[in-house]
């Protein structure tokens with residue numbers, strides 16, 4: 050078999066055989082196929098697309114390219130959740146303990162943030178002592194003991210995706226539905242859970258800017274996940290505005306705890322209830338309206354909060370932070386950004402707000418940047434709010450005063466003002482079950 054022929058076949062719009070796809074993934078992972086041929090194939094896939102059968106094979110080959118986790122001991126109870134990435138997205142910190150306290154087994158590998166979006170691992174590392182790296186044995190035994198363990202991705206999970214994603218990033222081939230689907234779903238398959246809930250975000254702070262694109266991606270991922278014998282549900286959620294009030298690692302942990310205490314019943318709460326409902330419906334095999342009652346009960350009774358305490362402690366973190374947020378990092382400087390005008394806030398560019406938080410130290414521009422766990426933004430006003438000139442729009446948190454002016458400028462460029470109250474946007478566009 051020759052890589053040249055595979056590229057030519059896809060270039061001409063023909064369907065690749067499972068053997069050809071497997072030849073490509075194995076050869077590329079081992080370094081036997083050079084980057085220039087892999088990029089040519091990615092570009093051909095970008096233009097020609099892939100059939101469902103091709104995408105299933107690609108996903109399975111990528112999932113098998115490195116270690117895979119065996120969660121068969123947990124039977125039908127293992128449950129994972131994946132977000133396509135957003136700003137202020139701390140939902141994992143909330144839905145994972147909810148699902149775990151209701152009997153699901155959340156054995157989860159999460160990612161770090163890059164660019165304007167945050168990553169769960171960075172948020173967890175804001176908790177003093179929390180270990181985001183456990184041996185496979187510790188990971189599984191903790192999951193057996195308390196139903197929940199959340200760590201960073203291990204070194205050898207889906208190496209094919211690591212190489213291919215880096216290549217796509219520099220060859221303008223990221224934005225291809227079959228390639229995104231295989232990239233995300235291969236990681237989920239390798240991580241082993243039987244039940245998977247996908248939070249597919251759309252809007253200014255998301256990877257998919259429109260509901261149409263998000264829907265195509267979500268439908269594709271659900272189809273491919275099911276083709277690979279997993280139970281998959283996708284929830285399409287709005288990311289035109291950051292989720293909740295806090296953006297930044299320790300700030301997001303604080304907000305997640307507030308939601309689990311029942312002290313915040315806003316959009317963040319609603320999205321978390323929707324996601325947790327789908328998780329519970331999958332692993333308990335019950336109708337969503339029944340699952341929703343259990344989810345709300347787990348928050349109201351404090352059971353999910355207790356699970357969070359237990360989880361943090363099990364992973365070496367200082368669980369006192371659940372009851373007293375002074376055990377979490379806080380910023381040396383808190384700076385208010387004031388409204389330059391009177392009127393309504395008619396919208397935001399969530400990506401720019403994420404960029405402003407990144408400038409303050411909450412995220413990294415390149416992989417080796419060091420994060421300031423206390424840095425970030427607390428939103429005071431959101432779209433639909435009426436403001437007067439001089440009102441506080443948000444508070445910037447940082448340890449580095451020299452970052453404030455640029456972060457303020459970027460933040461203000463993200464906020465749109467107008468005379469008329471804007472229509473309320475739906476928070477959840479669609480659920481694909």
Ligand code: URA
Nearest residue numbers: 214223228229232233
């Ligand atoms: N996230 C991923 O993990 N892969 C992609 O291709 C795009 C977003």
